[in-house]
Amino acid sequence: MKAKLGAKNCLYPMPTTLVGATVKGKPTFITIAHVGIMGLGSVSLGMNKMHYTNAGIAENRTFSVNIPSAELVKETDYCGLVSGKSVDKAALFEVFYGELKTAPMIKECPINMECRLIQTLDFPRNDVFIGEIVETYCAEDCLSDGVVDFSKVQPILFSVNDKGYWRLGDRFAEAWSIGKGLKKS
Amino acid sequence: MKAKLGAKNCLYPMPTTLVGATVKGKPTFITIAHVGIMGLGSVSLGMNKMHYTNAGIAENRTFSVNIPSAELVKETDYCGLVSGKSVDKAALFEVFYGELKTAPMIKECPINMECRLIQTLDFPRNDVFIGEIVETYCAEDCLSDGVVDFSKVQPILFSVNDKGYWRLGDRFAEAWSIGKGLKKS
Numbered sequence: 001m002k003a004k005l006g007a008k009n010c011l012y013p014m015p016t017t018l019v020g021a022t023v024k025g026k027p028t029f030i031t032i033a034h035v036g037i038m039g040l041g042s043v044s045l046g047m048n049k050m051h052y053t054n055a056g057i058a059e060n061r062t063f064s065v066n067i068p069s070a071e072l073v074k075e076t077d078y079c080g081l082v083s084g085k086s087v088d089k090a091a092l093f094e095v096f097y098g099e100l101k102t103a104p105m106i107k108e109c110p111i112n113m114e115c116r117l118i119q120t121l122d123f124p125r126n127d128v129f130i131g132e133i134v135e136t137y138c139a140e141d142c143l144s145d146g147v148v149d150f151s152k153v154q155p156i157l158f159s160v161n162d163k164g165y166w167r168l169g170d171r172f173a174e175a176w177s178i179g180k181g182l183k184k185s
Numbered sequence: 186m187k188a189k190l191g192a193k194n195c196l197y198p199m200p201t202t203l204v205g206a207t208v209k210g211k212p213t214f215i216t217i218a219h220v221g222i223m224g225l226g227s228v229s230l231g232m233n234k235m236h237y238t239n240a241g242i243a244e245n246r247t248f249s250v251n252i253p254s255a256e257l258v259k260e261t262d263y264c265g266l267v268s269g270k271s272v273d274k275a276a277l278f279e280v281f282y283g284e285l286k287t288a289p290m291i292k293e294c295p296i297n298m299e300c301r302l303i304q305t306l307d308f309p310r311n312d313v314f315i316g317e318i319v320e321t322y323c324a325e326d327c328l329s330d331g332v333v334d335f336s337k338v339q340p341i342l343f344s345v346n347d348k349g350y351w352r353l354g355d356r357f358a359e360a361w362s363i364g365k366g367l368k369k370s
Contacts, residue, residue, distance in 0.1 A: 036221010
């Protein structure tokens with residue numbers, strides 16, 4: 001039997017990210033798990049208009065998406081609990097820059113993507129920032145044969161339904177392969 | 186040390202979905218993991234323009250997002266391997282409808298969201314469909330105290346980097362809570 005839950009978003013779990021931007025000349029970070037993939041080269045961020053970081057993304061048209069590992073869960077959660085208006089969240093981390101000079105990235109996060117803003121959607125409560133990825137950095141100990149290995153990255157997966165952070169489990173099947181047996185000959 | 190990977194999307198793993206639509210009067214489904222959350226009430230789908238399903242979403246302005254469990258991995262992968270142009274993929278499943286008469290849903294999937302199209306973004310290779318969730322259905326045995334329990338749903342998480350399907354691991358921390366200890370008093 002199915003229960004009707006009303007218009008409840010259940011597109012979870014989603015990868016939890018720390019989004020970086022420059023606001024008033026300084027780096028700041030905000031925890032965002034309402035993210036998305038538009039295409040292979042682009043990402044979206046659904047960010048509440050109340051966040052301090054939004055103005056910096058709009059002004060500089062750049063941002064970073066940093067993927068923290070599970071061992072950074074306290075810092076990651078903290079960055080969603082306090083505002084950059086009153087707290088220097090960049091002080092928690094070692095910050096570095098790549099090609100874009102206004103997209104601060106977090107060295108402690110195994111994956112960093114620097115992005116150029118290409119479009120902004122105006123949602124009732126959210127600015128939705130869509131960015132083109134310019135360069136991606138990955139900790140060398142999170143690669144296997146040159147490919148990002150998420151069992152090493154240990155991303156933090158988020159579900160709003162239970163307000164929880166979840167670990168990634170095992171890789172259990174090959175995409176574009178495991179379903180071949182159902183093809184009619 | 187960090188390795189530079191070029192402009193590589195590493196915003197994974199993402200929940201794998203089966204997107205449903207009505208094309209030429211019949212239900213069809215396509216596997217999509219390039220999804221996103223714009224806000225609490227909305228989702229996005231980054232769908233290659235080559236997919237048969239896109240025309241139905243554009244025509245009827247409705248679609249469904251079905252979350253398959255790991256035990257449906259073969260069927261889920263298969264729906265991404267074959268085109269609705271030549272194969273009746275709906276025959277694999279028991280199909281049901283909710284409020285929207287052109288958003289077919291899959292009974293075997295523990296979660297179903299029926300959506301109304303509110304915006305379409307034209308990306309170079311993809312149509313990005315943004316939908317407002319109208320109603321959500323969840324298998325009763327996947328709820329705990331009325332809340333969706335993803336340990337019961339067992340979603341299929343996808344990463345393009347390794348072309349793999351991954352399981353969800355354990356819930357290990359409370360969001361908006363675990364980071365409180367870092368707050369200065």
